[in-house]
Amino acid sequence: MVDLAAVLGALADPSRRVLLQRLAHGPATSGQLAELLSVSRPATSQHLQVLQATGLVRATALGRHRWYELAPGPLYLVEQWVRGLADTWAAAPSLDDRAGAPQRTAARREENKP
Amino acid sequence: MVDLAAVLGALADPSRRVLLQRLAHGPATSGQLAELLSVSRPATSQHLQVLQATGLVRATALGRHRWYELAPGPLYLVEQWVRGLADTWAAAPSLDDRAGAPQRTAARREENKP
């Protein structure tokens, strides 16, 4: 199954995020993707391997090229986790909720969401 | 400003996610949080420092305790980035869109979203 830690770890790297953002616009070959990064081509290939291992990317060989495409499944897993955390927080007490402190209203709390 | 790479890096660690999930239910002291993790107390303190540096957590000293609380701002940043990527992908061509291949309908593509 998909490992949240692995997915977030994959997304943490700037180079890999560049690759994902390019792939969000449509499939690309390994060579095309390597041009986007400022590292060597093998490094790019290794990044793609990481993305593939987490399920964020799918690869299909076609002739002597290799087409990569985005597989957004794991992204929804991240989105879900983040939303769960934010929702839990929205319903939880904060430090201001101690006895004696001026009661914080729901609207007041909304201000913290940028 | 908030650095997306730093935030995602912070979220990638399982220990830190445990801390965040606890803090989503309400504030806690360093000691209370340390009990949740299977690592030493200084390690917990360092994790909290990372979370604080990324803006995911806020700390307020109170007596000889130190209360930590969740600051969800950076979470929305992550959510926003993920949504942007997924939305871009949803509107992009895929490998099956090559000439001759059976045209994929919008409904067909929806199947890829778990």
Next chain:
DNA sequence: CCAACGTGTAAGTTTCGGCTTACATGTTGG
């Protein structure tokens, strides 16, 4: 058919993240 191409793999190095032990600092109950 074979040279050039596109790409993945291997090996090695350096950098970085997380952990521990040991220490420093500020706070408070008695």
Next chain:
DNA sequence: CCAACATGTAAGCCGAAACTTACACGTTGG
């Protein structure tokens, strides 16, 4: 006022991650 407490900081270690150079392998145009 001071011993015990809650916590942060420093220094050092170790394994994992990311990069590079060198190489291997299948594919295809001429």
